[in-house]
Amino acid sequence: MSFSLYVHIPWCQSKCPYCDFNSHAAASWPEHQYTATLIAELERRAAMAPFAGERIKTIFFGGGTPSLFDPKSIGAIIDAAARIFGIDSGAEITLEANPGTVNAEKLRGMRAAGVNRISFGAQSFNDATLKFLGRIHTADETREAAKLAHRAGFDRLNLDLIFAVPGQTVADILFDIESAVGLEPDHISAYNLTFEEGTAFFTDLKRGRIKQLPTDEQAAMYATVREEIPRRGYPMYEISNYAPPGHEARHNLAYWRGESYIGIGAGAHSYARDGQGGRRWWNEKFPARYIAAIEERGLAEAGSENVDETSSQGEFVFLNLRLRDGFALRDFHDRFGRNFECIFGATATPLFNDGLLTLDRGRIKLTDRGLEMADSVFAEFV
Template identity: 80%
Template sequence: MSFSLYVHIPWCQSKCPYCDFNSHAAASWPEADYTRALISELEYRARAPSYSGQRIRTIFFGGGTPSLFDPKSIGQIIEAASRVCGIEDDAEITLEANPGTVDLAKLVGMRAAGVNRISFGAQSFNAATLKFLGRIHSADETRAAAKMAHRAGFERLNLDLIFAVPGQTVADVMFDIESVAALEPDHISAYNL
C-alpha cells in the first residue's frame, strides 16, 4: 500500500489575477518556521492508522511558488517524509516553479535534495498574454529555465500553458504549443482559463 503527499507552499512574489489557489504575495516568508511546521504535521499524520505501514509513491510541492524556498528546506521535507513513512524507490517528486525564480544553482540544489520532476508555469510565450496573466517572467526566462533544468539533470520536465485567454487567437495558442514543444519537456499541461 502507498499514498501520495501534497505539500503546499503558499507564498509568491506577486499574486496572479487569475489564481484561485491559497497563495499570498509577499516580499519575505517564514521559510524555516513553515518547514518545521510541515515536518511536524507530517510526523503527526504518519501515526494515523490510515497511513500506518504505507510508503509514499509521489510527492508534489505546489503553491504558491515552491521554487522560492531554498533547496535545503525542500530537502529537509523530503528527508522527513522518507524517515517517517518511507518513499518508494521509483517515486516521482515534483516541484512547481516559476521560471523567473530559478537559476542553475537552485535547480541543481533541488535535484540534489531529491526532486526528480520540475513543473514550470510557463503559461504563454506571448508577452501580451503573460502581462494580462500577471506573470513575473518572460518567454525568454521560460526558455532559459527549461534549458537549465535539463542541464541540472531533470529528465522529467513539465511546462504549463494557459489557453482561452481574452484576446488570444488560435495562432497565439499554436505559437505557444510550438514554443513549449521546442523545449523538449516530457509533459505539457494545458489549462483553459
C-alpha cells in the same frame, strides 16, 4: 498500500489575477518555521490511522510558488518523509516552479535534494499575454529555465500553458505549442482560462473591465490544443494533460483514480479511501493560523467530511472520465461490488445516446464531443 503526499507552499512574489489557489503574495516568509511545521504535521500523521506504517509513492510540492524556497528546505522535507514513512524506490517527486524564480544553482540544488520532476508555469510565450496574466516572468526566462533544468539533470519536465486568454487567437495558441515543444519537455499541460469567483479577473469580468472570448472561439482553441499537441508527440491522456506513454504525471493520476493522499501545509486537502467510501479533510487556510495550530495540537484540520458509498461512486466516475481511457466496467465492479449499469444506467443512457460517452472494449470514456462538454457530463454523476 502506498499513498501520495502533497506539500503546499503558500507564498508567491505576487498574486496572479486568475489564480484561486490558496496563495499569498509576500516580500518575505517564515521559511524555516514553516518547514519545521510541515515536518511536525508529517510526524503526527504517521502516528495515526490510516497512514501509519504506509509508504509514499509520489510527492508533489505545489503552491503558491515552491521554487521560492531554498533547496535545503525542500530537501529537509523529502528527507523527513523518507525517515517518517519511507519513500518507494523510483517515486515521482515533483516541484512546481515559476521560471522567474530559478537559476542554475537553485535547479541543481533541487535535483540534489531529491526532486526528480519539475513543472514550470510557462502559461504563454507571448510577453503581452504574460503581462495580462500578471506573471512575473518573460517568455525568454521560461526558455532559459527549461534549458537550465535539462542541464541540472531533470529528465522529467512539464510546461503549463493557458489558452482562451482575452485577445488570444488560434495562431497565438499554435505559437505557444510550438515554443513549448521546442524546449523538449516530457509533459505538457494546457488549461482553458477560467474566471473563478474571488479572483481579480472575476471582479474585472463582473465590472466589464475584461470580456471572455466567445464560447465558439474557446472551443476552437481547445480543438487546436487537442489536435496539435498530440501531433507533436504528446498524446492526450487527460482532459488538460499530454505526455508520451510512461511520462504521465503519476501524482495527478492518483487523484483522478480516487486513491489516498495526504496534504500537508496551509489549506492542503487530504483523502483517505476506506472500503467503498472514505474521509476528506482540509487544513487551516492562512499560514499563520496553520503554523499556530500545528504548534498547539500537532494537527491543523479546519474541517472534514465523510464520503459515503454513493458519493464515492459518483466521484469514481467523473474523476476517471477525465482520463482519455476512462475506466473499466470491471474496475467499477471490483471497487463497489455492483455493476455500473445497476447504479448509473438511467443517468448514463442519455449521455450515450447524445454521443457524449462511448463504451469501447469494456471501458467507458468521453467521446471527442464529450470532451468539449465534459463539465456537463460530470455534473450528471455528482
